[in-house]
Amino acid sequence: MARSIWNGTITFGLAAVPIKVHSATEDNAVHFHQVHVKDGARVKQVRICSKEGKEVPYKQVAKGYEVRKGEYVMLDQEEIDAAAGEQSKVIVLDEFVRGGEVDPVYYDRSYYLGAGKDGQDAYRLLHDALERSERVGIGRWVFHNREYLVAVRPLDRVLALHTMRFESELIDADSLDIGAPSRKPNRREIEMASKLVDSLHARFDPSSFHDTYRDRVLDLIKAKASGEEPDLPEPPEPEESQDLMAALEASLGSKS
Amino acid sequence: MPRALWTGSLSFGLVNVPVAVVAAARDLDLHFRQLHEKDGAPIEVQRWCSKEKVEIPWEEITHGYELDDGDQVIVSDLELQAIEPRKTRTIDIEQFVDLADVDPVYFDHPYFLVPAGDDDGTLRAYVCSARS
Numbered sequence: 001m002a003r004s005i006w007n008g009t010i011t012f013g014l015a016a017v018p019i020k021v022h023s024a025t026e027d028n029a030v031h032f033h034q035v036h037v038k039d040g041a042r043v044k045q046v047r048i049c050s051k052e053g054k055e056v057p058y059k060q061v062a063k064g065y066e067v068r069k070g071e072y073v074m075l076d077q078e079e080i081d082a083a084a085g086e087q088s089k090v091i092v093l094d095e096f097v098r099g100g101e102v103d104p105v106y107y108d109r110s111y112y113l114g115a116g117k118d119g120q121d122a123y124r125l126l127h128d129a130l131e132r133s134e135r136v137g138i139g140r141w142v143f144h145n146r147e148y149l150v151a152v153r154p155l156d157r158v159l160a161l162h163t164m165r166f167e168s169e170l171i172d173a174d175s176l177d178i179g180a181p182s183r184k185p186n187r188r189e190i191e192m193a194s195k196l197v198d199s200l201h202a203r204f205d206p207s208s209f210h211d212t213y214r215d216r217v218l219d220l221i222k223a224k225a226s227g228e229e230p231d232l233p234e235p236p237e238p239e240e241s242q243d244l245m246a247a248l249e250a251s252l253g254s255k256s
Numbered sequence: 257m258p259r260a261l262w263t264g265s266l267s268f269g270l271v272n273v274p275v276a277v278v279a280a281a282r283d284l285d286l287h288f289r290q291l292h293e294k295d296g297a298p299i300e301v302q303r304w305c306s307k308e309k310v311e312i313p314w315e316e317i318t319h320g321y322e323l324d325d326g327d328q329v330i331v332s333d334l335e336l337q338a339i340e341p342r343k344t345r346t347i348d349i350e351q352f353v354d355l356a357d358v359d360p361v362y363f364d365h366p367y368f369l370v371p372a373g374d375d376d377g378t379l380r381a382y383v384c385s386a387r388s
């Protein structure tokens with residue numbers, strides 16, 4: 001089992017479940033570094049003092065917070081850590097809600113939980129109770145000087161932990177300024193669109209999706225590494241404005 | 257209206273709806289700035305060429321990939337867009353599934369899709385898609 005990134009205890013009421021937190025995701029993205037077009041040399045990030053115009057050595061770098069435009073308060077790391085308060089080793093679950101009630105928009109990062117020392121039985125109990133009741137535990141977790149709202153839920157045979165967004169971090173859909181068409185879609189258009197949606201209905205199978213773009217990026221890199229110069233296709237023609245009804249009919253026609 | 261992060265087409269079947277992607281979550285985290293301890297002046301991060309030791313303008317910067325043997329391959333934005341031109345312009349819906357079947361662990365960052373432009377056909381296709 002990989003090393004855990006945090007150890008602690010989940011508590012709810014008087015119950016305590018020792019746990020270890022592990023990453024549940026890994027970054028598979030193809031990473032590039034920045035280079036200078038002229039000579040292929042790596043780009044270096046250099047810290048320049050905005051007053052002196054000279055490079056600043058790492059030892060002379062401090063953290064600051066902008067309190068008014070252009071005015072900064074300097075803080076050192078000890079002050080920041082002290083302000084964060086005591087590092088709690090506990091994830092307190094305040095309530096249990098129905099899993100289906102939590103809109104996916106609230107979920108942020110995912111982690112797996114393993115049982116902590118001597119915690120196998122308590123872990124299994126919590127997992128099975130959540131699974132049977134189809135509920136999710138909502139609580140708070142202090143990690144790396146930040147407090148997170150978290151959800152603890154059963155995922156297959158283990159417990160998953162998700163950090164969540166606070167309500168204040170979500171942008172209200174009503175604040176989007178979306179124009180209305182002069183003529184709303186008529187009943188037939190909506191029926192046909194619904195039929196098209198139904199015809200594309202499937203059971204969600206995550207294993208059937210792959211990052212094919214990433215594969216193509218790696219192909220491009222391999223080709224260039226062996227000296228090939230890729231063709232650049234012509235830029236595409238801008239798409240014509242579409243007749244919705246014709247597109248719906250053609251989509252359904254090609255399905256029957 | 258928040259800034260559009262991407263514009264393109266939402267497509268299912270043969271229907272194409274011009275859309276723009278805007279953020280659905282805002283970052284409320286406290287952000288600190290690097291300051292020069294000596295004089296309290298804010299630090300600017302500049303991009304310098306490691307060979308010529310001078311600042312490089314943004315237009316002279318491109319992507320490099322380090323191969324296993326230490327050699328480097330240079331790849332431009334145009335080449336990256338060219339490998340799958342349709343994908344860089346289109347969100348292709350392949351299937352519709354039940355939301356309850358999608359485990360939260362698969363979701364990542366939330367965005368809103370809004371109609372791109374004021375074209376009446378676009379607005380109607382957008383409303384029709386949302387309602388179906």
